[in-house]
Amino acid sequence: MLKILKTRFKQGCRTILFPKAKAPDLPQRYRGRPIIAGQNGSIDLGKIFFNPDSDIVYSNDYSMATSKREDLVLSQEREMALARALNERMLKIFGRSLKLRQVSAGGCNACELDLNVLNTPVFDLSRFGIQFVASPRHADGIVVTGPVSRNMREALLKTYEAIPEPKLVIALGGCAISGGIFSDSPQASHGLDTIIPVDLFIPGCPPHPLTTLDGLLRLLGRISS
Amino acid sequence: MELFNGGQISLSNIPVLTQQGFRARILDRCHEDARLVNLFGHLGTSGQVRLSAILGLDEEAGLEILSTFISSEAAQYESLTKDLLQAHLFEREIAEQWAIQPLGHPWLKPLRYHCNYRSATDIWKNIANKTIPGEYPFYAVGGEEVHEVGVGPVHAGIIEPGHFRFQCHGEEILHLEIQLGYQHKGIEPLMQGQDLKRSVLLSESIAGDTAIGHSTAFCEVVESLSGCIISPKAQAIRAIALELERLANHIGDLGALGMDAGFLPTSAYFGRMRGDYLNLLLALTGNRFGKGLCRPGGVLFDIDANMAGEFCLKLKKYKEEFQDVSDLLFSRPSVLARFEGVGVITPEDAQKIGLVGLAGRASQLECDVRINYSSGMWQFHHVPISLGATGDVYARALVRRQEILRSLEFLLKVLPSLPAGEIFTPAGPMKPDTLAVSLVEGWRGEIMHVGISDAQGGFARYKIKDPSFHNWFGLAYAMRGQEISDFPLCNKSFNLSYSGHDL
Ligand code: SF4
Numbered sequence: 001m002l003k004i005l006k007t008r009f010k011q012g013c014r015t016i017l018f019p020k021a022k023a024p025d026l027p028q029r030y031r032g033r034p035i036i037a038g039q040n041g042s043i044d045l046g047k048i049f050f051n052p053d054s055d056i057v058y059s060n061d062y063s064m065a066t067s068k069r070e071d072l073v074l075s076q077e078r079e080m081a082l083a084r085a086l087n088e089r090m091l092k093i094f095g096r097s098l099k100l101r102q103v104s105a106g107g108c109n110a111c112e113l114d115l116n117v118l119n120t121p122v123f124d125l126s127r128f129g130i131q132f133v134a135s136p137r138h139a140d141g142i143v144v145t146g147p148v149s150r151n152m153r154e155a156l157l158k159t160y161e162a163i164p165e166p167k168l169v170i171a172l173g174g175c176a177i178s179g180g181i182f183s184d185s186p187q188a189s190h191g192l193d194t195i196i197p198v199d200l201f202i203p204g205c206p207p208h209p210l211t212t213l214d215g216l217l218r219l220l221g222r223i224s225s
Numbered sequence: 226m227e228l229f230n231g232g233q234i235s236l237s238n239i240p241v242l243t244q245q246g247f248r249a250r251i252l253d254r255c256h257e258d259a260r261l262v263n264l265f266g267h268l269g270t271s272g273q274v275r276l277s278a279i280l281g282l283d284e285e286a287g288l289e290i291l292s293t294f295i296s297s298e299a300a301q302y303e304s305l306t307k308d309l310l311q312a313h314l315f316e317r318e319i320a321e322q323w324a325i326q327p328l329g330h331p332w333l334k335p336l337r338y339h340c341n342y343r344s345a346t347d348i349w350k351n352i353a354n355k356t357i358p359g360e361y362p363f364y365a366v367g368g369e370e371v372h373e374v375g376v377g378p379v380h381a382g383i384i385e386p387g388h389f390r391f392q393c394h395g396e397e398i399l400h401l402e403i404q405l406g407y408q409h410k411g412i413e414p415l416m417q418g419q420d421l422k423r424s425v426l427l428s429e430s431i432a433g434d435t436a437i438g439h440s441t442a443f444c445e446v447v448e449s450l451s452g453c454i455i456s457p458k459a460q461a462i463r464a465i466a467l468e469l470e471r472l473a474n475h476i477g478d479l480g481a482l483g484m485d486a487g488f489l490p491t492s493a494y495f496g497r498m499r500g501d502y503l504n505l506l507l508a509l510t511g512n513r514f515g516k517g518l519c520r521p522g523g524v525l526f527d528i529d530a531n532m533a534g535e536f537c538l539k540l541k542k543y544k545e546e547f548q549d550v551s552d553l554l555f556s557r558p559s560v561l562a563r564f565e566g567v568g569v570i571t572p573e574d575a576q577k578i579g580l581v582g583l584a585g586r587a588s589q590l591e592c593d594v595r596i597n598y599s600s601g602m603w604q605f606h607h608v609p610i611s612l613g614a615t616g617d618v619y620a621r622a623l624v625r626r627q628e629i630l631r632s633l634e635f636l637l638k639v640l641p642s643l644p645a646g647e648i649f650t651p652a653g654p655m656k657p658d659t660l661a662v663s664l665v666e667g668w669r670g671e672i673m674h675v676g677i678s679d680a681q682g683g684f685a686r687y688k689i690k691d692p693s694f695h696n697w698f699g700l701a702y703a704m705r706g707q708e709i710s711d712f713p714l715c716n717k718s719f720n721l722s723y724s725g726h727d728l
Contacts, residue, residue, distance in 0.1 A: 004490055007553050010546075011494055027504075029511035029526065049426055052517045052525050102383040106410050109385055109724045110433025110514045116383045117503075120496040134381035151338055151407045152386060154356045155378045181423075181430050185411040187339065205516065206433065 015124045019223050023062070023210050030208070031058035033080065042075035045203040046177035046191070065202040065215025069193050072177070072201055083200055085221030090166065094140055095220055097129045100170070101139035101163065105156050106149025106188065107180075111173035111206040115143065118209055130216060136160075141168030141199075147175040147188035148195060160196055168219075170200040172212065177201050228279070228288040230598035233449045233661035236677065239277065240291050244302050247278070247293035254280050254289065255309055260579060262288065262664075263673055264305075264315035266295075266323040267686040273297055274323045274343065279662065279675070283597045288662065295325050300345065304330040311579035314694060320348050334361060337406040337727055342414070358388055358404045366392040366399050374709065378407045385723035393709055401704040401712075403697055408727035412689065419683035421447060421521065428674075429516040432691055432725035436512075437463070437470045438667030439689070439725075440519040442674040445600070445663035447521035450655035450678050457602075457644040459523035464602035465639060466506065466515050466524075468632040471668040473502035475625040475632075476547070478720050482622050483554050485714040486563035491554040498550070501543055505536060523649035533640045540640075544633045551626050564619035568703035568715035571616055580699045582670015582692045583628065584719055587613035587620035594666035608635055621718040654682050667692060669722065691725025 016024060026032065031050045034043050035057045043056060045064055063082055066072050071081045085091060104112050118125040119132070133139050136159045148156060160169070171192040174180035182188040192198050202215045217223045228234055242250060255261055262281040269275040277292040295302055304327035305312035316327040317336045324341040326348060327333065333348075340353040347353070357378070365373065371394050378386035386407040392400040412431060416424045428443035429436040441463050448455060480495025503513040510518040510526050518524050528536070554560055570580065575588035585592045593610050595603045611627035613620025657680040665672045670692030679685035700719045704712060 003553055003556070007494070007549055008490065010549060011497075014497055027508040027511070029509070030507060031511045031517070050512070050517075051426055052511060053422070053520065058511075103379060104383070104385045104408075106408050107724070108430035108433035108436075109408075109722065110430075110436070110516075112383050112385065113434060114513060117496075117500060120500060121493050122497055122500055132383055136379075146408070147410060149408060149410050150353075151357050151409055152378070155386065155407070159379055181426055182410045182412075182415065185415055187409055187411040205430075205512075206514070208513065 014121050015127075016122055018210070018213070019217055026060055026062060026208070026210070028060070030060055032208070033059050033061040033064050034074065035059050036074050036076060039076070042073050042078070044178070045072040045074065046174060046201060047180075049174060049181055050205050062208050062210040063214050064204065064207070064211050065200055065218060067200060067219075069177070069191070069198070069201060072203060083215050083218040085224065086199075086219060091221055093166065094168065098141070098168075098220065099131050099133045099139050100141050100143050101136045101159060102132055102143045102145070103156050103159050105144055105146040105152035105176070106182070107146030107173060107175045111145035111175070114206045114209050115145070115172060115212060118213060123209055123213055125213070128217065128220070128222065136162035137164065139163050139167075141170065143170040143172050144176045144192050145172045147179040147182045148192060150187050153189070153195070157195075168199045169196055170202065171198045172202045173207060174203060174205045177203060180205065228290050228662060229286065230288070230594070230662065230664045231445050231449050231600045232288070233656070233659050234290065236658045236660060239660065242291055242293050244293050244295070247276070247291060248303055248305060250291055251278050251280065251305060252308055255311065258282065258284065259289065261309065261311040261315070262671070263675060263688065263690055264312060264319070265675070265688045266319050266325065267677055268343065269294055274300070274325060276302070276319065277660075279673070283592060286598050290660075297343070297345065300324055301326040301328050303328050306330050306332070310577050313698065321352070324348055335406070337409040339409060339411065357406050361404055363390045364392070364400055364402050368394075370394055371399070387723050391709055391712075396708045396710065398704045398707050398709050398712070401701045403701050405697070405723055405726050408724045410728070412728045413687055416687040416689070417684045419681055421683070424684070424687075425520055431689055431728065432722040433514055434474055435470065435667045435669065435672070435691070435722065435725065437466045437515040437519065438665050438672050439674070439691075441467060442663045442665045442672050444519045444521045445665070446661045446674050446676040447655065448652055449661035449663065450659055450676060451521070451652040452656070453522055453650065453652035455523045455650065456646045456648065458646045459648045460601040461639060461643055462524045462526070462528055462648065463519060464606075465528070465636060466509065466518055467665070467667075468636055469502050469506050469509075470515060472629055472632050473499050473506070474668040475629050476502065478717065479551065479554065479622060479625055481717045481720070482564070482618070482714065483560060485717050486560045488554065488557055488560050491550050494550045498543065498546060501539070505539065508532070520649070521652040523647070525649065527648050528640070528643060533643055537637060537640050540633060540636055544630075547629060547633070555626065561619065563714060564622055565615070565617060567618045567711050568707060568718060569615065569617045570699055570703050574702065575616065575699070578699050578702060579695050581695045582666070583624050583668075584621060584696050584699055585670065586611060587624045588616035589614065592671065594664045594671050598664045602639070606635060606639060618714055618718040669693060669720070670696065689728060691722055693721040693726045696721055697726060
């Protein structure tokens with residue numbers, strides 16, 4: 001017991017203060033929201049891979065989640081429109097308690113891993129009333145990762161149907177948004193929103209946990225631009 | 226024909242044996258001291274399928290390659306599996322990918338539910354239109370008191386999908402069958418073709434938690450085919466990233482194991498500590514999983530003296546923290562009682578199944594690519610092998626703990642004395658009609674990539690093998706005679722990749 005207490009004391013409190021205070025700075029090499037100035041044409045955040053060897057110049061900004069698929073397409077004329085809060089009725093239902101079921105559908109698993117990180121003491125997701133639950137029947141919505149492989153399509157639809165109305169759908173990562181790096185495969189779909197309606201798009205490969213947290217909190221009206 | 230890790234051989238120099246000769250040679254060698262490292266099909270020039278086998282001679286750091294042709298009219302051969310368990314999944318994969326019947330295969334069932342690659346009639350009718358498990362004939366145990374438990378594909382936590390079918394008598398598991406394939410996205414065919422810039426990104430997404438391991442293997446295949454020698458500095462940076470990846474995953478696993486044993490404090494600490502290593506990868510590569518670092522010809526991000534110093538300072542602190550928390554975990558009698566004697570695989574069984582990586586080492590198999598087939602940085606820096614004695618959950622946890630400490634020692638030794646020089650030299654065109662292999666010790670175990678170049682500067686065939694491909698059967702086997710409530714813990718102790726298996 002003493003040992004447990006000693007270790008507990010040594011570990012201290014590690015939870016970040018975000019969103020009350022600014023989130024810790026991400027390292028300079030982190031590839032966040034692309035810089036549009038000086039770009040020709042448009043950049044679709046749902047289709048890019050955030051790889052360093054592309055023509056895109058990235059900023060350090062992790063806020064990228066949107067409410068609409070078309071808001072992910074950035075160009076000189078189109079400023080970033082980050083996710084908006086749900087309407088009042090929905091906020092009343094979900095604002096203080098949101099239970100989510102995650103469905104992994106054909107991705108590489110990095111998206112799931114960095115979603116899981118929100119449950120660590122650093123991000124401590126439960127302090128916002130957001131929790132991941134085991135049964136779709138206990139859930140208010142689903143978070144889908146991966147390009148919805150042909151073999152997962154039916155299981156995904158069944159899980160979606162098992163969630164009581166009203167329900168939220170979140171597409172996490174480039175694969176779920178557009179098929180991502182696998183979009184040329186006959187096994188992959190071309191975007192979750194071509195299968196079920198989506199309320200929140202969180203781009204990245206995988207999205208940084210802060211991108212996901214920021215998106216969820218915007219959806220719940222806890223952060224506004 | 227002898228090959229080495231990172232080596233290549235012209236297609237015309239790969240020995241072609243008769244089907245009987247091929248079979249006899251593999252069985253002979255594997256009943257002596259060799260191991261079936263890979264067995265796969267690719268298209269021969271006149272439309273037949275060529276089966277190639279790669280045998281590993283762990284003690285000599287040698288690989289032997291041999292092949293045989295299967296005609297498209299009589300697409301069958303005598304199964305190896307009935308005499309060599311290690312061939313089991315490879316043969317099912319070949320049957321599905323190439324519509325070739327391994328005659329007498331004792332367990333011939335589909336793997337990933339897709340149509341074959343040569344537009345022939347599939348062995349399983351209409352396979353690509355079925356949902357898993359479909360009419361999959363699960364092994365069933367009869368008897369009044371026997372009951373069946375099916376779990377998945379959608380599981381309770383934030384994890385990947387798979388289906389587990391238990392045959393139980395009361396609490397006791399008589400048999401477990403694992404059916405995967407849900408994560409199948411057809412990566413191998415996508416990697417083929419000319420666009421190597423796209424292929425390297427795909428290699429980073431074979432298994433997201435092994436992005437460095439798999440992208441290193443991909444780069445080594447391309448470098449081998451194009452005769453590109455990367456600088457010592459690039460080699461060092463790849464090795465550093467590989468160990469950071471190992472550290473993050475091993476530490477996360479120890480946390481998860483503690484959690485499943487019902488000890489929460491360490492799982493919270495380890496969970497956070499895992500993030501420290503991902504953040505080092507983020508600082509180095511701009512991505513928490515190291516995506517974007519490895520490219521054919523070297524790496525895209527340098528470590529300067531400042532960064533090396535900073536990393537060392539942090540790692541020293543992390544090492545202390547790790548020791549504290551792991552002492553706490555490994556000294557809890559309640560944890561040890563849950564770990565010990567659960568999910569045992571004996572060394573003999575491990576060898577028969579062909580376990581690799583940490584699960585193999587936990588069962589006393591001396592398999593570690595960094596040691597047996599050392600290439601790159603590992604030729605200059607020797608890491609001692611970490612072996613377990615008992616082949617149970619405890620051994621798999623202990624091997625992780627040992628490897629964490631050794632990886633930390635390795636990093637603390639390498640970082641302050643990084644070689645100078647360039648980090649990237651573009652790889653030239655690839656030699657046509659040549660096969661190259663690369664082995665990497667990912668955190669789970671042996672990764673093997675095999676690339677066969679075409680005449681247009683791309684890949685005619687690309688074969689990926691994640692260590693999970695060998696080890697899933699080990700998990701199923703380890704569950705026999707265990708209580709069904711032990712499954713989550715035992716599963717964590719292997720922590721295999723669905724994506725890496727399903728491709
Ligand atoms: S978006 Fe990227 S990280 Fe996420 S599942 Fe797809 S490949 Fe993996």
